[in-house]
Amino acid sequence: MRPTLLSLLLLSGSLGLEAAAPQPRPQSPSPSVQQTAATKLQLAGMQQRVQQAFASDMRSGKAEALPALLQLFAAERPTGNRSLEQLHTYWQAYLRFFQTLYYSQHQQHERAAEAVGEGIKLLEGYGHKGSEEYALLARLEGLATSYAGSKTPQLAMSMAEHAAQAIALDPQNPRAYVVAGVNNYFTPVAFGGKTKVKEYLTKALELPAQQTPSDYLPSWGRDEAYEYLIRLLLDTGARDEAAALCTKALGEFPASPMLQRLKVQLGTTPASTKP
Secondary structure, eight states: OOOOHHHHHHHHTOSSOSOOOOOOOOOOOOHHHHTOHHHHHHHTTHHHHHHHHHHHHHHHTSOOHHHHHHHHHHHOOOOSOHHHHHHHHHHHHHHHHHHHHHHHHTTOHHHHHHHHHHHHHHHHTOTTOOHHHHHHHHHHHHHHGGGOGGGHHHHHHHHHHHHHHHHHHOTTOHHHHHHHHHHHHHSOGGGTTTSSHHHHHHHHHHSOSOSSOOTTSOOTTHHHHHHHHHHHHHHTTOHHHHHHHHHHHHHHOTTOHHHHHHHHHHHHSOOOOOO
């Protein structure tokens, strides 16, 4: 059976939880973000907070930390400030992504479908979507295909369209290329799959994780770009090239579970035979 995006995410640990290379010192947020201290405390470093909450729930086997974070979002809903509304919407949808993974891992598929649906609804309902919102929306739609049934082709098409919109709105956004590349990786070859994976993911790796360093903004995706490039190379039999790229990736993300698994896989894969 051909692996789905969700199954590979769960299997490989492709969740952005590894210890990444040190990032540039974040710049101060804009005045509009600074003006609400409570929300500032909630949203600063939210990517790491969500990832840590997910890791905590996975270790304990209980859905506690992620729902607690979700309650904070429900308690504070900024209005009248587009910057805060945008951040609030984005990170709440990001949290729903990890809720989906948690419930899927624990075979709670109805809850997983509900969580990913809520994440998609949040972003679809936001009226000022930019490149980051479209990239995350496409990522959520990729997970939702596992629960879409007969609507899977329609959802896959929507995912591709939203990834393309993310690139069009900001050609310097690496997450737009990561989502587009992963989407192309899972697209059947008969429908153009595997044709642009290398192009998209190579582009993602050429770009900085953030254009403006800030702990309010997303930086995820670079580790996944490495992962799926390595997978593509393995799929095409380019083991030596995959091994070299894996070594480079581990230099940036030494604690990455998925890259460590790929390293083991490369170590047990027969070496290529050269004439």
